[in-house]
Amino acid sequence: MILDQYMSNETKQVIARIGETDQLYLENNTPELALERADLRLQLVMLSHVRQEQLHFLQEAIVLLEQARIEYDEMPLSLYLNLSLYLAKAYMIYFELTKEQRFALITQQILKPLAHYNHLDIYFFLAYASAAKQEQAMTRHWLQKYVSCFEYDLELLQVHPAFKSVRMEDWFKALIQNKAH
Structure with missing residues (x-):
């Protein structure tokens, strides 16, 4: 063949x-x-x-x-x-x-009911979906929960393209700064 x-x-x-x-x-x-x-x-x-x-x-x-x-x-x-x-x-x-936002919305609908399990990856995907929908307050909320987990990946936050739009925000810089130390 x-x-x-x-x-x-x-x-x-x-x-x-x-x-x-x-x-x-x-x-x-x-x-x-x-x-x-x-x-x-x-x-x-x-x-x-x-x-x-x-x-x-x-x-x-x-x-x-x-x-x-x-x-x-x-x-x-x-x-x-x-x-x-x-x-x-x-x-x-x-x-x-x-680039259809409905797929980010579906992700949120799947994972929001599971957020109470305090799972690192659930928080990450909720932050990712929120960033995709340009929901800055929710992106911040889920990223704060993500970095509160013991095994979060700081480098992933710094390089993942979904978070490019919030990297210059003071709250994001503070989040990274606080966790880098």
Whole structure:
């Protein structure tokens, strides 16, 4: 096949694993398997340079994650949070590809009800979605919660493009300054 010569080994491995996990799905689906299947598709989004492919794999990942979140009555909280975070990540990738603010809004709708779990990544994605929607007060709110977590990533805040518009704000400088020391 001519396309094979253009595909990286990493892409081939992801596609092979998708085939394996899709076969496992036919035998016995679990929320863990749905998470892996969605993750593989998100990896393909990152590996692809073709917008239509990216959107296709994103849509597949979103469907898998949405179904897994509602299909199972019983699952550990950590797994539900991971499914939700992957779903938020997928929607924010969608936002990055399309610049449509509705995807940032969907991310907020997914994660706001989970904010009381004091989870670092939930705060980060809520800040990211708020910044994408140009909601400076909410961006500040969620970033303050993010940096109050023990394992926050200071460098990520300083380099992530979503926060470019607030980097010159006094409150952002103070937030970074206080945590750098």
